[in-house]
Amino acid sequence: MGPPPDTPIPATTPEILLHYTYVDKIVQGLLFSAFALLVWDHALTFHREVEYVWKGRWTVIKVLFLFTRYATLVVVGGNAWSQWQALYIRGTEFADLTFFALQFSLAPFGV
Numbered sequence: 001m002g003p004p005p006d007t008p009i010p011a012t013t014p015e016i017l018l019h020y021t022y023v024d025k026i027v028q029g030l031l032f033s034a035f036a037l038l039v040w041d042h043a044l045t046f047h048r049e050v051e052y053v054w055k056g057r058w059t060v061i062k063v064l065f066l067f068t069r070y071a072t073l074v075v076v077g078g079n080a081w082s083q084w085q086a087l088y089i090r091g092t093e094f095a096d097l098t099f100f101a102l103q104f105s106l107a108p109f110g111v
Contacts, residue, residue, distance in 0.1 A: 028083055035080040038073055 049069075053062060 031080055035076050038076055
């Protein structure tokens with residue numbers, strides 16, 4: 001969420017704005033790349049996961065492994081989705097709210 005409408009905008013130079021735009025694009029690229037690599041890893045190892053993890057008996061380690069594996073996919077995917085929403089669909093307020101909700105809904109679980 002942005003500042004109230006009556007808040008004065010601090011003085012910025014074109015160089016500062018260009019720098020922040022450049023950094024923002026790098027961060028977005030890294031986020032989308034991380035999500036793509038995570039999905040690729042899941043696709044490559046899913047058959048082994050089914051064979052060695054899903055067919056075994058349920059233990060605490062198995063639950064922790066599956067939670068960590070899929071919670072990471074949800075958090076990184078949600079962050080990428082909220083960035084995509086901010087870039088192409090809606091304003092940044094919606095993306096900030098989505099990011100906030102995702103981050104703090106899984107925070108008690110250590111993700």
